[in-house]
Amino acid sequence: MIDVVINYFTQPWQTTILLCVVFACLSSGVLSPIVVSSRMAFFSDAVAHSTLAGVALGMLLGVGSPVTTMIAFAVIVALLIATLRQYTTLALDTLLGVAMAGSLAFGVLIYEKVRGYSDLHSYLFGSVSLLGTEDLVFLAANAVLALLMVGLFANKFLLVAVSRPLAQARGLPVARYEYLLIVVLGLVVAVGVRAVGLLLVNALLIVPAATSRNLSRSVAGMFWGSVAVALTAGLAGLFLSDWLDFAASPGIVAAAVILFLVSQLLRPLLGHHVAE
Amino acid sequence: MADEPLLQLTNVTVEAGGKALVRDVSFTLGRGEMIALIGPNGAGKTTLLRAILGMVRYRGKIAIGGRIGYVPQRLQYDRTLPMTVLEFMALTLQSSPVMFGIRRATRRRALELLEHVGATRLARSSLGGLSGGELQRVMLAGALHGAPELLLLDEPAAGVDIEGEATFLELIHRQVHERGATVVLVSHDLSVVSDITDRVICLNVDLKCEGKAKDLLTAERIAEVFGGHKAVYGHHHHH
Numbered sequence: 027m028i029d030v031v032i033n034y035f036t037q038p039w040q041t042t043i044l045l046c047v048v049f050a051c052l053s054s055g056v057l058s059p060i061v062v063s064s065r066m067a068f069f070s071d072a073v074a075h076s077t078l079a080g081v082a083l084g085m086l087l088g089v090g091s092p093v094t095t096m097i098a099f100a101v102i103v104a105l106l107i108a109t110l111r112q113y114t115t116l117a118l119d120t121l122l123g124v125a126m127a128g129s130l131a132f133g134v135l136i137y138e139k140v141r142g143y144s145d146l147h148s149y150l151f152g153s154v155s156l157l158g159t160e161d162l163v164f165l166a167a168n169a170v171l172a173l174l175m176v177g178l179f180a181n182k183f184l185l186v187a188v189s190r191p192l193a194q195a196r197g198l199p200v201a202r203y204e205y206l207l208i209v210v211l212g213l214v215v216a217v218g219v220r221a222v223g224l225l226l227v228n229a230l231l232i233v234p235a236a237t238s239r240n241l242s243r244s245v246a247g248m249f250w251g252s253v254a255v256a257l258t259a260g261l262a263g264l265f266l267s268d269w270l271d272f273a274a275s276p277g278i279v280a281a282a283v284i285l286f287l288v289s290q291l292l293r294p295l296l297g298h299h300v301a302e
Numbered sequence: 303m304a305d306e307p308l309l310q311l312t313n314v315t316v317e318a319g320g321k322a323l324v325r326d327v328s329f330t331l332g333r334g335e336m337i338a339l340i341g342p343n344g345a346g347k348t349t350l351l352r353a354i355l356g357m358v359r360y361r362g363k364i365a366i367g368g369r370i371g372y373v374p375q376r377l378q379y380d381r382t383l384p385m386t387v388l389e390f391m392a393l394t395l396q397s398s399p400v401m402f403g404i405r406r407a408t409r410r411r412a413l414e415l416l417e418h419v420g421a422t423r424l425a426r427s428s429l430g431g432l433s434g435g436e437l438q439r440v441m442l443a444g445a446l447h448g449a450p451e452l453l454l455l456d457e458p459a460a461g462v463d464i465e466g467e468a469t470f471l472e473l474i475h476r477q478v479h480e481r482g483a484t485v486v487l488v489s490h491d492l493s494v495v496s497d498i499t500d501r502v503i504c505l506n507v508d509l510k511c512e513g514k515a516k517d518l519l520t521a522e523r524i525a526e527v528f529g530g531h532k533a534v535y536g537h538h539h540h541h
Contacts, residue, residue, distance in 0.1 A: 059401075063380070063383055065380075176399055176401075177398075177399060177402075180399035180400070180401060181392075181393045181394070181396070181397065181399055181400060184385070184393055184400070185393045185394065187380065187383065188379050188380065188383065188385070188390065188393075188429070189374070189377055189378065189379045191374060191377075192374055192377060192379075192441075194357055195352075195355050195357060195372045195374060196372070196394060197356075239382070239383075239384055242384045243384050243386065243428050244384055244385065244386045244389055245384065245385050245386075245389045245400050245401050246389070246400065246401045246402075246403070247384060248384045248401075249401035250401065
């Protein structure tokens with residue numbers, strides 16, 4: 027096990043993978059409290075599913091790198107959901123369910139035509155062992171974007187999360203902030219899916235804050251707890267899956283979920299019962 | 303300047319789906335005045351406040367000569383969100399993210415505001431664990447930031463027990479006296495507001511009546527405003 031860990035610090039290609047995982051976990055861990063508090067967990071899921079259609083479309087159109095169409099498609103789907111939300115009486119989860127089913131089906135149909143079925147696996151679970159310098163650049167940019175979002179607007183997002191009408195009454199342009207969050211989430215999810223797969227991106231946007239919420243009574247506790255959970259799960263998942271010869275992405279997700287279960291067990295011990 | 307009204311509404315109408323929620327309402331509010339806006343449920347009281355706050359489209363004219371502090375009606379919020387009262391106050395008191403720490407100046411200001419409403423001891427409490435009365439105090443403390451000249455309070459006593467209700471209204475009364483604040487207090491309960499307000503405005507889509515509480519509280523008038531439900535609201539015989 028020690029050898030496995032040491033290799034990540036001595037072999038350059040493995041160091042790249044390690045840094046990619048750290049950046050992916052950092053951006054998700056930082057945004058997770060905002061996603062969970064704003065009840066956007068299902069939203070990021072829907073956007074993540076739409077990236078497949080984006081990639082497939084890029085390949086079909088013969089665009090040089092499918093990254094462009096992938097990000098563009100994710101942001102368009104995100105904005106579409108946000109706009110539809112204003113004009114429909116349907117519940118948000120219903121709307122997201124339709125968007126997710128639609129974009130996934132659409133994506134798989136085109137994907138099958140252009141590339142066959144084989145690559146779907148890497149789309150779902152990523153291919154952590156193949157991560158390279160280009161991924162590292164994208165994931166580092168993702169982390170910077172996530173930190174900037176939190177650094178500049180966290181208080182606003184949190185006020186909206188506490189109460190939309192209150193934020194409105196205090197003169198906050200609520201809709202503008204919601205669109206901003208949606209676009210940034212679209213970007214972060216699209217970049218993340220390409221590098222580490224849909225399952226991991228989704229899990230890391232939801233599980234870290236779900237875990238830290240169980241154990242904290244303050245925003246600060248929830249935030250730092252979420253970052254810690256994401257990074258711990260990322261590193262533990264990466265090292266253990268390498269050692270035990272598993273795929274890294276599901277390994278990281280499993281580690282995060284185990285941390286969540288532990289937090290759920292610890293919760294009553296800390297006396298954190300939900301106030302009714 | 304002192305005689306200039308703080309709030310002036312001229313023929314304000316708010317419509318939604320072709321139906322008037324508030325119709326052709328005009329009134330003027332002087333500085334340091336405390337008025338009650340009363341009317342049954344669905345009379346357009348909250349809508350009128352939202353128009354004053356600029357949250358809904360309206361026709362007519364609303365002139366405001368100062369900053370507004372607002373305490374919403376019985377705030378519905380996510381009680382499971384881990385957030386202390388101090389952090390909640392800091393959300394609007396500082397621009398740096400609350401999770402990166404609460405600045406000393408923010409803490410001082412937040413405690414000062416909480417002290418105005420007798421809620422300093424709540425600073426470290428969880429926002430989700432507050433009782434109705436405690437939450438209203440915290441909301442009032444938040445609304446007092448920026449030393450607003452105009453306080454809009456939407457059913458501030460709803461969801462608060464009787465004892466808490468009395469102390470909360472005393473608190474508001476103190477704001478008027480000590481700070482010279484101007485207050486619009488929305489209520490569907492005449493008995494609560496008639497003792498402490500200078501003037502009462504009755505609203506049921508249209509403006510139904512306006513004047514001193516005691517002069518207005520005749521059985522006929524109440525029946526007119528509340529559409530015959532006077533038994534529920536008619537506390538005037540106490541006076």
